Amino acid sequence: MKVSLVMSTLGRIDEVLQFIHALQQLDHNDFELIIVDQNADERLQMACSAVSVDFPIHYLRSPHAKGCSRGRNMGVAKASGEILCFPDDDCLYPPSLIRKVLGRFDETGSDIVCGRAAAPDGRSINGRFETSAQPVDLRNVFTTQIEWVVFFRREVFEKLEGFDEDIGVGASTPWQSCEGPDITIRAIHAGFKVYYDPELYAHHPELNTRDPDxxxxxxxxxxxxxxxxxxxxxxxxxxxxxxxxxxxxxxxxxxxxxxxxxxxxxxxxxxxxxxxxxxxxxxxxxxxxxxxxxxxxx
Structure with a gap:
């Protein structure tokens, strides 16, 4: 199955380039990257244009429409894959992640497959996550996912009408997180099957909650x-x-x-x-x- 990775980004260049380079190591070769650039200038576009890769990169400018959820929804319109995911602009996908995710779709017959945030050594970071694989329900929805390690069958995402653009980083409201649990809760109410596996993880800078400024x-x-x-x-x-x-x-x-x-x-x-x-x-x-x-x- 083809996977469309939709990245909404603002204020980062080096991290986006690192993500692009990491995708070169994926052991699945049927995928595309869609970058929705919400920056006011064209520095990211110029930097991405200078990168030579062997997979498609589609680039969308959106300097006047801010918000991570809005950018993700916009990028889906350009996507052509049967599976959708929404990497952060400062995360990294391990080489085996996509292959493992597609395996879980086949093994479980799920409509949505979820993973966790992990440090390079594999320990969970930036949230509390379940330690065993399990179906996602209304009880455990907040401990079985993080937005940038959630994968949707495209038709399911479209039936749910995408992310709520009033929720998430950059939204014009105070509700600056949990757009992922929100759409997953809507999926559960609609009767879709959601599955979580802690063996599915990606990497991200760790939030400093031990000595927070x-x-x-x-x-x-x-x-x-x-x-x-x-x-x-x-x-x-x-x-x-x-x-x-x-x-x-x-x-x-x-x-x-x-x-x-x-x-x-x-x-x-x-x-x-x-x-x-x-x-x-x-x-x-x-x-x-x-x-x-x-x-x-x-």
Whole structure:
């Protein structure tokens, strides 16, 4: 089966080039890369044009339409593969990933196949992931995927009408993450079969949550708002949310007791963000408060 990799990108050049070079090592040769460039200038386009590879690269400019989910949906219109995936612009795919993913589609008869984020040594990073292969359901949807290691049968993605463009990094709302769980929840409700396997993983820079700076703490809160919003959007209820509040609050208490104030406040930001997303409010105002009035739900 042909695989279309759709990458929405903003603000990165070297990382995109590294991803392109890594694709040369894939042990599956029927694929294409679609780059949706949301930069204001043409530096990325020029850099990509200078790269010589033996697979198709399609390039789309989108400087006035921002947001990762919007870019991904736009790129799908250019895709020709039966399988779709959406790599981050700073991730790397191991050589065997595509082959393994296609194997799971065949073995499980699934409509969507999910994996995890991993460090070079294989340990999970940037989230909490299940340790065994299993079907994805409404209970485990937040611990069985990360957007850039989720693979869709094209017809399924199109029936779901793509990602919700009000959710995800760069969206014009406060909900800056969890566009992946959102579309997967919609898929489960629609009766599609979703499968997760921890043997399917790709690499990404690891988020520094052990000694987080101000920017990392702010990012934690932004991403947490997206999760809280998706939990509310799909009517999970306060008891389900509580599970995702207790863990960061517990982490905050433990970190503060150990004297790691930075990490403690990071976890408090995560808990606050999830509560804000669920409540539909943003307590720090500013552009988030303004953006909240712009968003709509699919």
């Amino acid at each position: 101000d920017a990392m703490r702010a990012k934690g809160r932004r991403y947490a708002r997206g999760m809280g919003h998706v939990i509310r959007k799909h009517s999970y209820g306060i008891l389900y949310l509580t599970n995702y509040l207790v863990r960061p609050i517990g982490g905050a208490c433990l970190s503060l007791l150990k004297g790691n104030l930075k990490r403690g406040f990071y976890y408090l930001n995560v808990a606050m963000g999830r509560a804000e997303g669920y409540a539909g409010v943003c307590l720090d105002g500013g552009r988030f408060k303004k953006a909240f009035n712009l968003g709509s739900q699919k």
